[in-house]
Amino acid sequence: MEPEVKTAEHWFYHLERSSLEAALLPLLEKIRQRGWRAFIRSADQDALAELDRVLWTYKPDGFLPHGLSTQPHAADQPVLLSESADNENAAQIVILVHGAADMDLQGVERCITMFDGKDEQKLAQARARWKTVNGQGASASYWRQDENGRWNKQN
Numbered sequence: 001m002e003p004e005v006k007t008a009e010h011w012f013y014h015l016e017r018s019s020l021e022a023a024l025l026p027l028l029e030k031i032r033q034r035g036w037r038a039f040i041r042s043a044d045q046d047a048l049a050e051l052d053r054v055l056w057t058y059k060p061d062g063f064l065p066h067g068l069s070t071q072p073h074a075a076d077q078p079v080l081l082s083e084s085a086d087n088e089n090a091a092q093i094v095i096l097v098h099g100a101a102d103m104d105l106q107g108v109e110r111c112i113t114m115f116d117g118k119d120e121q122k123l124a125q126a127r128a129r130w131k132t133v134n135g136q137g138a139s140a141s142y143w144r145q146d147e148n149g150r151w152n153k154q155n
Contacts, residue, residue, distance in 0.1 A: 039091035041100040
């Protein structure tokens, strides 16, 4: 008998009130508190460089340990930023941003798609991904922010 292959949960974060960075940083802190690794895939090299800068400087009393996949020791990074589809740091959480395409999620617990609700192209891409994920029978959740900035799972 073949062992059951666990498929990743898919969470969709609809960015309407917060910037990507404002939503992503607390999420990454929670991921790290769980002892998990994160792999952030972007379709935009310049945006990755900016995200790298933000992760180094967003807290005056610390930083979030991370690196770019183009730098040495990428596999050792607890948070890895990449354009590649290769989950080099064996992350439990994959976060797709800036319109990044799907990737192989074998061994991944959760795939989070964060998309700008004000960008029609990104919105259409997220809707198409949602349909694909649901069509495959995977577990999918949709999250929106309330007026106080808290994330709420929608039914």
